[in-house]
Amino acid sequence: MTTLANYLNAHASNPALNDVITTVTDVGKTISQLLRKGALADILGEAGNQNVQGEEQKKLDVLANDLLLEALAKNSHCAGVASEELDDATPANADGSLLVLFDPLDGSSNIDINMAVGTIFSILPYQRQGQVSENSDFLQAGKQQLAAGYLLYGTSTVLALTITDNVVMFSLDPDSNEYVLIKEDVQIAADTSEYAINASNYRYWQAPMQQYIDELIAGKTGVRGRDFNTRWVAAMVGDVHRILCRGGLFTYPFDTKDANKAGKLRLMYEANPMSLLIERAGGAATDAVQRILDIEPSDIHQRVPVVLGSKNEVDYVKDLHLKHATK
Ligand code: F6P
Ligand code: MN
Numbered sequence: 001m002t003t004l005a006n007y008l009n010a011h012a013s014n015p016a017l018n019d020v021i022t023t024v025t026d027v028g029k030t031i032s033q034l035l036r037k038g039a040l041a042d043i044l045g046e047a048g049n050q051n052v053q054g055e056e057q058k059k060l061d062v063l064a065n066d067l068l069l070e071a072l073a074k075n076s077h078c079a080g081v082a083s084e085e086l087d088d089a090t091p092a093n094a095d096g097s098l099l100v101l102f103d104p105l106d107g108s109s110n111i112d113i114n115m116a117v118g119t120i121f122s123i124l125p126y127q128r129q130g131q132v133s134e135n136s137d138f139l140q141a142g143k144q145q146l147a148a149g150y151l152l153y154g155t156s157t158v159l160a161l162t163i164t165d166n167v168v169m170f171s172l173d174p175d176s177n178e179y180v181l182i183k184e185d186v187q188i189a190a191d192t193s194e195y196a197i198n199a200s201n202y203r204y205w206q207a208p209m210q211q212y213i214d215e216l217i218a219g220k221t222g223v224r225g226r227d228f229n230t231r232w233v234a235a236m237v238g239d240v241h242r243i244l245c246r247g248g249l250f251t252y253p254f255d256t257k258d259a260n261k262a263g264k265l266r267l268m269y270e271a272n273p274m275s276l277l278i279e280r281a282g283g284a285a286t287d288a289v290q291r292i293l294d295i296e297p298s299d300i301h302q303r304v305p306v307v308l309g310s311k312n313e314v315d316y317v318k319d320l321h322l323k324h325a326t327k
Contacts, residue, residue, distance in 0.1 A: 080133030107235020118237030142272030263305035
């Protein structure tokens with residue numbers, strides 16, 4: 001049996017990285033316990049509401065954010081933290097060598113219906129050790145990430161992690177409260193017949209994405225010559241986990257629903273860490289055309305269209321976009 005601690009010790013080339021990963025995954029154990037308690041933990045409902053004792057209720061995504069922030073601020077290797085929940089990055093220990101970014105509770109609309117949610121994290125090098133970190137220090141392309149991972153709080157709690165050139169998975173053993181290695185080298189098949197998209201946005205998509213989904217729906221009777229199947233968890237962490245387990249394509253494409261947003265998902269807290277995991281597992285991750293990990297960010301909260309998963313299917317979407325662009 002290999003625990004997360006054993007695994008990190010065996011890959012000890014960057015002890016600071018291992019220490020920060022231990023901090024994040026330890027907080028994950030606490031979040032997992034809070035979720036297991038559900039309504040009994042007195043944590044459901046909107047932030048700002050009062051509970052029966054008349055105390056302020058903290059919505060679980062705010063609580064998850066605060067727990068991560070508090071724990072990472074105490075970690076001497078962490079120079080700063082950026083969270084989907086906070087407008088600005090929070091400086092931590094100036095002498096630290098790492099920056100940590102996270103989506104504390106992805107898919108949080110799933111909490112109140114007892115469905116899967118998760119914590120996504122990304123770790124970047126800190127280039128200005130000794131000085132107080134700022135938002136601009138976080139503006140590094142995804143390919144600079146030293147590690148990335150997620151915790152999926154589903155029927156069991158699973159950690160997917162990449163600190164080497166591959167992806168590993170651990171399951172949180174409820175008896176020992178330890179993460180135990182369950183998959184050593186996650187690989188995504190290049191071909192798939194399963195896809196994930198919120199099709200209610202069809203009318204807001206660009207022509208190539210509409211054509212792509214039309215082709216999949218036509219199935220056997222269309223140009224693809226085979227039937228496809230839809231799955232949508234409504235939490236990216238759940239859809240990406242399914243893809244790491246059995247392949248598939250996930251997309252939250254560019255849409256014109258809100259003129260201020262290029263897509264729904266956040267580059268730094270969602271697209272980058274998931275893209276690193278997907279690529280290291282042999283899949284591909286693009287904004288429909290460009291590799292996500294090559295995007296130079298201009299804002300810590302910027303949004304990006306996402307098409308990721310089984311390589312041949314991601315390439316197919318890219319080809320459709322390129323064909324439309326040259327028309
Ligand atoms: O974090 C944004 C997110 O909750 C993702 O986890 C998920 O894939 C998506 O939004 C769901 O969006 P929609 O509510 O449009 O289906
Ligand atoms: Mn999210």
